Amino acid sequence: MPETPPREAQRQEAIDQPLLEVSGLEAGYGESDVLHRLSFAVRQGEVVTLLGRNGAGKTTTLKAIMGLIAKRSGSIRFEGNETIGLSPRRIARLGIAHCPEDRGIFSSLDVRENLMLPPVIKEGGLHIDEIFDLFPNLRNRLTSQGTKLSGGEQQMLAIARILRTGSRLLLLDEPTEGLAPVIVEQIGRTIKRLKDLSYTIVLVEQNFHFARSVAERHFVIEHGRVVDEIADGDLSASLEKLNAYLGV
Numbered sequence: 001m002p003e004t005p006p007r008e009a010q011r012q013e014a015i016d017q018p019l020l021e022v023s024g025l026e027a028g029y030g031e032s033d034v035l036h037r038l039s040f041a042v043r044q045g046e047v048v049t050l051l052g053r054n055g056a057g058k059t060t061t062l063k064a065i066m067g068l069i070a071k072r073s074g075s076i077r078f079e080g081n082e083t084i085g086l087s088p089r090r091i092a093r094l095g096i097a098h099c100p101e102d103r104g105i106f107s108s109l110d111v112r113e114n115l116m117l118p119p120v121i122k123e124g125g126l127h128i129d130e131i132f133d134l135f136p137n138l139r140n141r142l143t144s145q146g147t148k149l150s151g152g153e154q155q156m157l158a159i160a161r162i163l164r165t166g167s168r169l170l171l172l173d174e175p176t177e178g179l180a181p182v183i184v185e186q187i188g189r190t191i192k193r194l195k196d197l198s199y200t201i202v203l204v205e206q207n208f209h210f211a212r213s214v215a216e217r218h219f220v221i222e223h224g225r226v227v228d229e230i231a232d233g234d235l236s237a238s239l240e241k242l243n244a245y246l247g248v
């Protein structure tokens with residue numbers, strides 16, 4: 001067999017290297033330990049989900065990656081660089097953005113102000129017109145106050161504003177929670193478009209049907225550990241196992 005030329009090997013190594021690599025992550029709140037040597041990795045441009053029952057540790061995993069949990073140890077590498085000791089601000093500046101479960105919309109600000117609030121941290125973020133192409137409803141709601149938005153509009157605004165920043169890894173915590181099916185479909189289409197734009201997305205989801213419509217790999221979390229990894233192609237064969245994990 002011909003030897004792989006060094007440059008080609010380097011290129012392959014860059015492709016194979018995960019964008020995000022979480023390994024042996026421990027995290028918790030005060031006396032309570034929630035994550036126990038949790039590990040998973042995500043490649044550039046992938047959409048993956050974290051699935052699991054209530055209280056399994058999915059939200060805690062996203063918060064720990066974002067540095068929002070003080071009590072954490074193990075390793076979280078982004079683009080090969082260790083982030084475990086960094087502040088949330090430093091982590092955000094590396095190009096990681098978090099869309100929390102409560103969406104974090106400021107009720108006293110209008111849509112435009114909410115949209116412009118997060119600072120641009122890197123080149124390559126979406127221009128405001130590109131954001132409106134993705135979320136046409138927001139264009140008509142620019143002067144509406146945060147409190148006046150529907151749940152779906154708030155969710156879209158929460159995703160929209162992180163796209164301006166230039167972040168390339170998006171951590172989305174249950175974006176479909178409590179939303180009508182038609183809005184869930186719209187968010188699904190948006191996530192697929194973001195994937196086409198080469199964003200890398202880690203999605204926490206309870207809605208398994210939604211998860212399988214947008215992601216190519218699923219990590220199952222139980223009691224603060226990743227206990228299984230299911231590729232989308234294997235999903236039909238794994239449905240029974242997955243239902244048992246999720247208790248449905």
Ligand SMILES: Nc1ncnc2c1ncn2[C@@H]1O[C@H](COP(=O)(O)OP(=O)(O)OP(=O)(O)O)[C@@H](O)[C@H]1O
Pocket residue numbers: 029032034052053054055056057058059060061
């Ligand atoms: N701020 C907090 N202080 C103390 N314990 C917490 C806190 N937030 C979460 N927990 C606990 O950590 C565990 C994991 O919660 P987490 O929110 O990560 O779960 P989850 O898998 O995202 O589930 P859910 O869908 O219910 O949010 C739960 O036992 C929860 O009660």
